[in-house]
Amino acid sequence: MHASRRQGRATGMGNEVRKSSQRDCDSSMREKGMRALVYTAPRQVVLEDWPRPVAAAGEVEIAIAAAGICGSDMSGFLGHSRRRIPPMVMGHELVGRRQDGRRVVANPLISCGRCTACLSGAQNLCANWRLLGMDRVQGCYAEFVAIPEGQLYDIPEEMSDAQAVMTEPLANIVHLFRIAAPQPFFRMGIVGGGTMGSMALLIALRLGVREVLVQDVSEVRLQVARRMGATLAVNVSSEEGCAEAQRFAGHGLDVVLDASGSTAARQSAFDLCRPGGLVVLLGMSKERSEVDFVTSIRKEHRVAMSFAYTPVDFERSLALLRAREIDLTPWTVEMPLEEGQHAFDHMADAPGDTLKMLLRVRQSHA
Ligand SMILES: [Zn+2]
Ligand SMILES: [Zn+2]
Numbered sequence: 001m002h003a004s005r006r007q008g009r010a011t012g013m014g015n016e017v018r019k020s021s022q023r024d025c026d027s028s029m030r031e032k033g034m035r036a037l038v039y040t041a042p043r044q045v046v047l048e049d050w051p052r053p054v055a056a057a058g059e060v061e062i063a064i065a066a067a068g069i070c071g072s073d074m075s076g077f078l079g080h081s082r083r084r085i086p087p088m089v090m091g092h093e094l095v096g097r098r099q100d101g102r103r104v105v106a107n108p109l110i111s112c113g114r115c116t117a118c119l120s121g122a123q124n125l126c127a128n129w130r131l132l133g134m135d136r137v138q139g140c141y142a143e144f145v146a147i148p149e150g151q152l153y154d155i156p157e158e159m160s161d162a163q164a165v166m167t168e169p170l171a172n173i174v175h176l177f178r179i180a181a182p183q184p185f186f187r188m189g190i191v192g193g194g195t196m197g198s199m200a201l202l203i204a205l206r207l208g209v210r211e212v213l214v215q216d217v218s219e220v221r222l223q224v225a226r227r228m229g230a231t232l233a234v235n236v237s238s239e240e241g242c243a244e245a246q247r248f249a250g251h252g253l254d255v256v257l258d259a260s261g262s263t264a265a266r267q268s269a270f271d272l273c274r275p276g277g278l279v280v281l282l283g284m285s286k287e288r289s290e291v292d293f294v295t296s297i298r299k300e301h302r303v304a305m306s307f308a309y310t311p312v313d314f315e316r317s318l319a320l321l322r323a324r325e326i327d328l329t330p331w332t333v334e335m336p337l338e339e340g341q342h343a344f345d346h347m348a349d350a351p352g353d354t355l356k357m358l359l360r361v362r363q364s365h366a
Contacts, residue, residue, distance in 0.1 A: 036142035037340040042079030053146035065364045067140040068093030068165040069357040091139035092132040095164035104152045124308040171309035171317040173199045189253040189272040192260030193221040219354045245272035261285035275299040331355035
């Protein structure tokens with residue numbers, strides 16, 4: 001029984017295997033259920049009874065307090081992700097409590113620790129990485145999740161759940177700036193003023209960016225960017241807007257980030273970049289895009305792609321949030337797990353100035 005349970009976990013078969021292997025258990029051994037928000041079909045999430053995870057050796061069970069909705073969970077919800085196939089429990093941004101009472105956040109990107117990438121400190125490029133809430137790994141839109149103890153980071157009681165949940169998304173931005181390594185007095189462009197773009201803006205300002213442009217097609221998001229300190233936040237849904245952004249860029253910006261991933265946004269990042277400058281590609285909405293390579297080759301554009309984060313980035317992200325140097329809580333909305341459908345619909349159809357949606361699973365002090 002126990003062996004088959006472990007095997008289910010190790011092979012990534014997850015809850016399906018565990019469910020069936022539990023059936024013949026005597027009642028004292030019967031697996032307890034828990035509430036979980038289950039992704040059942042595109043654009044549908046349902047609160048259901050789901051098997052409570054069984055912590056394997058080296059794992060710890062976390063009682064989830066709150067979980068964030070990420071862009072990648074949204075793409076799963078909309079049916080665009082090949083690695084989020086219903087029925088499953090999504091979610092990888094979490095804050096909660098261990099059974100011993102310690103309050104924690106978890107790095108949900110689980111790497112093997114043994115491959116060349118892991119050994120060289122690039123755990124984000126691990127040959128065998130797994131993520132909570134992806135493939136068959138149960139995510140955190142549930143009462144409990146089991147995760148290797150080494151993925152956990154203690155946090156102080158005074159840190160809010162809304163701040164703590166940002167550790168994972170902000171780690172992506174810490175990572176990309178470590179790759180981009182901008183030079184002093186750099187000028188930057190950010191294409192896409194969503195959650196990632198906004199955090200990139202805040203980090204750029206802390207790094208001493210001289211001028212920073214944010215472009216988007218949503219007026220509310222541009223207003224947020226202005227409040228956060230963008231030098232220019234411009235709506236590029238019109239010809240005039242595009243021309244204004246290009247005028248601002250002049251001979252081009254030193255570093256341009258695409259935080260959108262649409263074809264137009266990617267091309268726009270190259271268009272704004274100075275000869276010899278760096279384009280950083282982060283957004284993943286389109287798998288393929290056509291880009292004018294010849295123009296970029298003539299400008300000797302350098303291109304960097306940024307994916308996820310390493311444990312070092314995760315720690316730095318947590319430090320920034322603990323120090324309140326980065327704070328997105330004014331643009332964070334919280335809804336109970338029971339209203340998961342409403343929360344996902346809100347983010348899919350009319351996010352407005354909501355940069356992070358938080359699902360409340362249980363009160364933090366519980
Ligand atoms: Zn995320
Ligand atoms: Zn590895």
